[in-house]
Amino acid sequence: MSKFKVKDARKLRVSTPFNFDDSDPRATPGFDGNAKALKKQAKRFDEELSDLQELLFANARALGKDAPSILVVLQGMDTSGKGGAVKSVFSVFDPQGTTTLSFGKPTDEELEHDFLWRIRKHDPLPGQVVAFDRSHYEDVVTQRVHSWVDEAEIDRRFEAIREYEKELADANVRILKIFLHISKEFQTENLLERVENPKKHWKYDDGDVTERGFWHEYSQAYADAINRTDADHAPWYVLPSDSKPYARMALKFLILDELRKMELDWPEADFDPEVERQRILDSE
């Protein structure tokens, strides 16, 4: 059976200049097997993921502000499976150490502020694993595709994003930026399922078909965003996502890899175990 390795996961990191022709959304690089095998492979990571997340949380209790945290930023075309990917990974974690946010259309209040205002409210606390389902990248992609803002403003935003992510990294936030890469044909299937299956109707937004008309413009804007913000402290990974089990497995592994790289230990006791043992027994 195929086994997905660290080097396979790390290869999903983009090489800049990146363009989407470099990545085949139908492929499953580093893994040779069907959906069932992929799910089995992903399940193998669960125990270690759960243990390491607890370890990270425990470290934050002991180290306070100096403990690391993880921020996973997920982007992708409509129906690329961002929500499902978050669910599959975060269901393994203890909710007390994680936060997941979905950034939808900005509210009127949010529009009155700088685009990063609503994002910065959710800077990861030490020891937390945070996922953004959509993010500040919408402000340099969707808004650009529709020319809602001019190019000078786009330039300014890229600069602000680079500064923001550098600031997070300096505060010991490990950033993973993930693009779930699907083909237009796979989107067709997904959209059709949403209109054909009554249990999926609520997920259907007729605006998605309109956005689809801008597929090429979106691809260009995303590639540009990736090229202008990829950095070792805030790397972009493009995951082929026509196979949802593959994308989920790869995402799990990337987060696991990040947790492993922290090389955390259990915090030392700030009490004398023998003394406390006796206190407990005496308090019967």
Added chain:
Amino acid sequence: MSKFKVKDARKLRVSTPFNFDDSDPRATPGFDGNAKALKKQAKRFDEELSDLQELLFANARALGKDAPSILVVLQGMDTSGKGGAVKSVFSVFDPQGTTTLSFGKPTDEELEHDFLWRIRKHDPLPGQVVAFDRSHYEDVVTQRVHSWVDEAEIDRRFEAIREYEKELADANVRILKIFLHISKEFQTENLLERVENPKKHWKYDDGDVTERGFWHEYSQAYADAINRTDADHAPWYVLPSDSKPYARMALKFLILDELRKMELDWPEADFDPEVERQRILDSE
């Protein structure tokens, strides 16, 4: 094999006047089986729980402010397993439809406000399932046990809690208040494990042993809180919790029962499926 039924779960609702002698923390009422059988039983609820939570979330998309939500309030002595219980249930749900909060010692800012100020910030949004690990009940229990506030203030707080919960219920929030009931002997075991196992040291708080000296006062204060705030729109359930698998299974079932009682349907499409199908195909 034993099967836990709706009537068994509902029997865990307190009858007032309640006192803790009415409940045996070592028992597993309604279930005759070991930990393994309990876990198996709990797993059987997972699929339905996950489906109904999605249905609830979908309804909120369609109904907006009129959609119901669920608030689970968890209380219990130290080491009673509140965090683990939240994890075991909420790992089944889609994180985008759930929020879990841990209310620790109030911050200075929180202390400057009324005790409900920090709680009200997290009123459940329509369609959400929210868990409070500790809650406003700390303010009528812990603070009372230590006489940090006088009895007139405690009376005022009970009145405020009753009003607050009524207000939530009127806004279609289904409230479940859960007390995880452990014996003092079980707490001894749990505390000893935290000092003996280096991987659990971070969970140990030497203040817990001090609080243990007030076991009787805590029991009295909790019983009083339960008696003064139990209501059909905000019921209290006392779950025997010396068996963690039992408590988790029962909690899952109570939430499942609440979701079932909503009798939700998939929201109707606000679009013409045939028209949209064609639009999708035309947009290839």
